[in-house]
Amino acid sequence: MTLSRRNFTLFGLGTVALAACGAAPVTRSAGGGGLPADLRPTPNAAYDAWVAGFRARAPRQGISDSTLAAAFRGTGYLPGCVKRDRNQTEFKRSLEDYLSIAASDERVSKGRAAFARNANTLRTLEGQYGVDANIICAIWGLESFFGERRGDVPVISATSTLAFDGRRGAFFEKQLVAALKILQNGDITPARMTGSWAGAMGHTQFIPTSYQAFAVDFTGDGRRDIWSEDPTDALASTAAYLQRNGWQRGVRWGAEVGSGAAQGRIIQPQAGGPRFAVTRNFNVIKRYNNSDAYAIGVGHLADRIAGGGPLRTPFPPDENGLTKDDRVRLQQRLTARGFDTGGSDGVIGPKSEAAIRAYQTSIGQPATGRPSPALLRTLG
Incomplete structure (x- = not known):
């Protein structure tokens, strides 16, 4: 999704x-x-x-x-x-x-x-x-x-x-x-x-x-x-x-499938990524903002604030063939070479794209702004 x-x-x-x-x-x-x-x-x-x-x-x-x-x-x-x-x-x-x-x-x-x-x-x-x-x-x-x-x-x-x-x-x-x-x-x-x-x-x-x-x-x-x-x-x-809006006391929002923390309707918003068992309280969170991503974001952040860890199931490589760890390394290596990506969170946004274009120009490549495994390899 x-x-x-x-x-x-x-x-x-x-x-x-x-x-x-x-x-x-x-x-x-x-x-x-x-x-x-x-x-x-x-x-x-x-x-x-x-x-x-x-x-x-x-x-x-x-x-x-x-x-x-x-x-x-x-x-x-x-x-x-x-x-x-x-x-x-x-x-x-x-x-x-x-x-x-x-x-x-x-x-x-x-x-x-x-x-x-x-x-x-x-x-x-x-x-x-x-x-x-x-x-x-x-x-x-x-x-x-x-x-x-x-x-x-x-x-x-x-x-x-x-x-x-x-x-x-x-x-x-x-x-x-x-x-x-x-x-x-x-x-x-x-x-x-x-x-x-x-x-x-x-x-x-x-x-x-x-x-x-x-x-x-x-x-x-x-x-x-x-x-x-x-x-x-x-x-x-x-x-x-x-x-x-119908919040039920004592009921979780949901949880990642396999964590054993909740039962409910199963959703998988991103193909190949984690699946979540969600409850009626998940739908109540969506009354605040009608988005599965928002409700999962609220629930997962709440769990992390309470001391929980990251999701267990990894997401698949993106459309460019890069995992999140790959994208983080790409941002870190660009920044180390003086091409500011605005942080190393693994999210390729406008600033990271601009940094990629600037780096590509500096090495004589077409300035596409698109990350790739080959680009990561050129950065060592």
Whole structure:
């Protein structure tokens, strides 16, 4: 089974669980460089006219004039949202590549540390909602890298831009109205209501309508705050979401066939790769993101966070005849020669392809950017 970026959508949006696999939250650089230029307000008279029309009809949906004034102050048309929405590339990734990112050594290490820091909260949520604490933590890890990548795009600007654009206008206008009601309720201020370019918000990337339906104030401070440094409300909201979508207490998500850890329906998303026995809770995870790869990624990452090891069954060589170990060696050897691949995770993405092309050019070969056993041999 080959998976495309569009399979990895959260609540039907282009917000993707993995930063490397789709429309992940755009986050300001540590140096304070700000958002990309195309995600800053840009003059657009047609958008301004649309907003004026929207503001005239919004009171009929219960939005006050004061909320509208505060929400739209300083907002504007974001061309980058439209560009990203229209160009969600059908970039193919195998399940092996997906899991290499979803349960990378870095993500597992950060997940175990994040669980340890928040163990009391996660265990309390497990007791109250019946949802495995490691599953909650794993969703947090896939959605925002344990809070490190929550997104800094103003939600009102993003949702109004996409509603105006019209490709999914009705959907995004519904998100805009929901976002305004969240502001009107006092859960967050307009300045702090930020998220992905598609309007998904907080530690576990809720879109506004899902926030309205499932977010909870677990801390008891009167606000359902999924944006703050404290992830408690976001983690509780995720637990509530899974519970209300049918999570069964005490039942695993599934397991690799042969591990003896679970029984259920058997799936094999990638030909020749591991098979998984999955339960009804696997389907509940898919309510969060309707993708077998996502649900396996959550389940496997949860198992790794809990101390489990890698999958036992190896994946077959890829279409180029390379195993993951081969691809890792290729990346390491290219990097050692000064051709930066951006890491050595065995996933051949755009940066690795660029490094291959540069190396091929340097040795007088056609710059295909395609990995191969022969190329690996030339690198020694």
